[in-house]
Amino acid sequence: MITVTAAGLSAGRGSETVVPPQDFTVSSGEALVVTGKNGIGKSTLLRTIAGLLPAMGGAISVDGALTPEGEPAEHVSEIAHYLGHRHAMKASVTVRGNLAFWQSFLGGVRHTAEEALEAVDLSHVLDLPFGYLSAGQQRRAAMARLLVVERPLWILDEPTSALDVHAQARFAVLMTAHRAKGGLIIAATHHALGLEDARSLHLERDATPAFHGFTEEDLAAEEGWS
Numbered sequence: 536m537i538t539v540t541a542a543g544l545s546a547g548r549g550s551e552t553v554v555p556p557q558d559f560t561v562s563s564g565e566a567l568v569v570t571g572k573n574g575i576g577k578s579t580l581l582r583t584i585a586g587l588l589p590a591m592g593g594a595i596s597v598d599g600a601l602t603p604e605g606e607p608a609e610h611v612s613e614i615a616h617y618l619g620h621r622h623a624m625k626a627s628v629t630v631r632g633n634l635a636f637w638q639s640f641l642g643g644v645r646h647t648a649e650e651a652l653e654a655v656d657l658s659h660v661l662d663l664p665f666g667y668l669s670a671g672q673q674r675r676a677a678m679a680r681l682l683v684v685e686r687p688l689w690i691l692d693e694p695t696s697a698l699d700v701h702a703q704a705r706f707a708v709l710m711t712a713h714r715a716k717g718g719l720i721i722a723a724t725h726h727a728l729g730l731e732d733a734r735s736l737h738l739e740r741d742a743t744p745a746f747h748g749f750t751e752e753d754l755a756a757e758e759g760w761s
């Protein structure tokens with residue numbers, strides 16, 4: 536059982552604290568959905584969880600996970616995929632070449648680029664430069680990054696932006712399968728992601744943070760998901 540724990544974790548930019556102290560845990564098979572208005576600090580918090588920004592206070596820790604080298608993981612960054620607003624793929628390099636880079640950079644258990652692109656319904660673009668893809672195709676190719684290397688924690692910042700309804704549903708299936716294998720998901724979103732039984736962390740300005748605020752079901756009702 537892997538558990539990621541935030542204890543009084545606050546996040547910010549430069550010297551300014553944007554997100555006040557947060558406490559939450561996410562364990563194997565669970566998902567945490569971070570919601571809140573534009574500019575409230577969802578991306579800032581996710582980048583801090585991923586280790587891309589220093590915490591302004593408190594700590595984020597991981598228990599029960601192994602690094603790709605088989606050592607006990609001490610940092611979230613050792614066990615996580617981070618999918619941010621930017622795709623982290625080079626425009627002039629083929630999709631296959633980009634995925635090969637991430638396989639060698641991250642290491643660990645790998646799967647073929649062909650299998651990963653099939654899973655996101657994008658097999659036909661494998662040998663095209665990433666920059667030739669449409670916005671939605673680029674997003675799906677970036678999602679294939681989650682599949683070419685196994686990492687237990689997926690940190691996802693608005694993962695379904697630019698995706699059509701079919702691709703959103705397909706990604707929901709991939710997230711469900713990841714959780715069923717014991718994976719963990721922390722996602723920021725303005726839209727329902729199709730995550731069942733997800734817990735919610737709703738960020739608010741100048742207020743006590745409301746863990747278990749909106750649920751995925753509330754978002755689904757707004758969006759017409761069924």
Ligand SMILES: Nc1ncnc2c1ncn2[C@@H]1O[C@H](COP(=O)(O)OP(=O)(O)OP(=O)(O)O)[C@@H](O)[C@H]1O
Nearest residue numbers: 548549553571572573574575576577578579580723
């Ligand atoms: N690179 C940066 N440097 C300085 N400040 C930043 C940077 N990126 C974001 N901020 C500031 O941090 C605050 C939180 O931004 P953040 O992107 O985390 O919000 P968000 O909740 O993810 O917003 P959205 O829903 O619009 O994506 C904002 O006030 C923003 O101006």
